[in-house]
Amino acid sequence: MKTVKVGLGTCGISAGGEKVYQAFQDELKEHPDAFVLKETGCIGMCYREVLVEVSNGSGTGYTYGEVTPDRVGRIVEDDLLGHQAIDEWIVGGDTEEGYFENQKRIVLRNCGVIDPGSIDEYIASGGYEALKKTLTEMTPEDVITEVETSGLRGRGGGGFPTGTKWKFTRGAKGDKKYIICNADEGDPGAFMDRSILEGDPSAVLEGMAIAGYAVGADEAYVYCRAEYPKAIARLRQAIAQAKKKGFLGDKIFGSDFSFNIKIKEGAGAFVCGEETALIHSIEGLRGMPRFRPPFPAQSGLWGKPTNINNVETFANVPWIILNGGSAYAAFGTENSKGTKVFAMAGKIRRSGLVEVPMGISINDIIFDICGGIIDDKRFKAVQMGGPSGGCIPAEMCDTKIDYQQINKTGAIMGSGGLVVMDETTCMVDVAKFFLTFTQSESCGKCTFCRIGTKRMLEILERICDGQGTMEDLANLEELSNQIIEASLCGLGQTAPNPVLTTLKYFRHEYEAHIKEKKCPAHVCPALLTYTINDDCTGCTVCAKACPTDAITGEKKELHVVHQDKCIKCGKCFTVCRFDAVVKD
């Protein structure tokens, strides 16, 4: 019998996945023996949602893209009952050339494959084997050595070697130790951790338990943002199921090792992703960072040694234990081993989740895997690392995915948000966007982070409004350096990066705003001129919408914008149904 799996990750649900699922369920009532219905997490091809995979008993299958409830009837009729696949709806083949061939799935091994609500499916795909091996065949030191051999580095942004961190926590003195999984995912353009938690929550829990054994901790927390209700529900379910099976709880696999995991919901502050702030938040305090050292490995939660890692870091661990550290280290470059998951977004054809071996170039990801730029526009830059990261210009995108190489450009690897920008993106506006974010998220403890980012934002706003001067550029650089030096935590220390990298690579765009009073990408409202072209039908909608009566014209005749009255609000542009209003 065929199995039907509906992708119900967050983006699948947003695209209408639950309605598709419901439609299959309704069909099932009429044809109870036609197929087995299941759900799964993010398959990765978010750009073709809703995705439905059909597989036969032997496990081979194919995936339908852009499925709507209306299409379900025909899928059931032709394919599931009639055994005739509907070729024109299938994704893959020519349209998706290069998408899978260039990826390597370690972290995402189960995402979009298994039902994340079923621990049995996780077990069937090798789940909890690694924990069993750890507890029955390995000493904590063996585990740490294996992780060191793998070369795994923290995927939360800092890139600190994971094995070394575990060694520190193991070596720290203390009667009680904690493991924390950082699932705060603060980068506003990223969704890797969320997709992993929604698609394969047990892998993260298993990784945490292995870490617990290695460092000598018996209690753990997952700190997950409250904005991720589905991920939290999945985690709760996976914890409950693991306890029932005896994979979590007391004396796991008959050993002396006990391990319990609790969930803490974050309360919406970006700075709480910083490890010391996160710990304060779990303790019920305001989530403000504190000076390090002592590092959490020495004194963390409630003052006890605490090992904190990112979701993706933990999700790698079971694979490393089962396949060996050297198998992991076989992928990648000299100092960046294994794979990295990226959330691809922006002006890219195939947006979604990809996992690639370290060492491939940014261009390979954008063009070979993700199919290039939407509408064949000119590729301008990628932004990596979110508010802490920077923009890499198209000319430099032969840069390899490697911690050092990316740092050289002024950007950072970050946690995996990769936003692609084309000629219609204004780089000054992008810098302003990130600074608006960091400025409002600064916890306010450090004067430079609090006031300095505010000054910088004011300058950027001035430039976007056409009021900037060339001196402003020098001031931006100077303020940046002061903030970097005088801030306590990573938020302040990295907040200027988006500004510095755009100043470095796109200075001409800043200058165009200042000297020519033009926004080359036609984004900054104050620098646009609105005019009406021949497509105008004289429908009068724009004239009615204009708040300053800057548009005149008789009914059914060409309308005109009077520039002296126009305040550039853009209303006419949004209301015109004939694309007759032009901004330049």
Next chain:
Amino acid sequence: MSSATKDNFKSFNIDLWKYDGQKGALIPLLQSAQDTYGYISEKAIDYISHVTGIASADIYGVVTFYAQFRTKPLGKYVVKVCNGTACHVNGAKMISDTIIDELNIDYEETSEDHNFSMLSVACVGCCSLAPVVVVNDETYGRLTAPKLRKILRQYKQRAKKEQQSSEGQA
């Protein structure tokens, strides 16, 4: 047990009652208060202070620190505009302009009839559908200004109907 009664067991009062001095309980209690009442009232802060012994001023400090907590009730329909990076470069500004124009409210505001509130959120996890708006639990993606206007007008009508029918009952 029906699901309705089950939900009641999750309510704020029960959580308060179950509090037995465990560490780090303040934020979960505040979350529970907000889940139950939609916002955190002064009364709720008083209760929590009374039960946990944490000073009201300290609780207030925590409430104002975290973006999630609000001290005023929200409208019936909460329109959340995604201002994540992908949505920003794909026209989130056009989205918020349209909402401001159509509903006459700005970010962090609630309409006078309490039907609508507008909030800003960072990446809701479906960047491939950018620009994105979430109304209560329903997500709308690949929006254009006309498409969004149509959606908002449907909600306005719905709100109006609901109001009429509840007035009819009264």
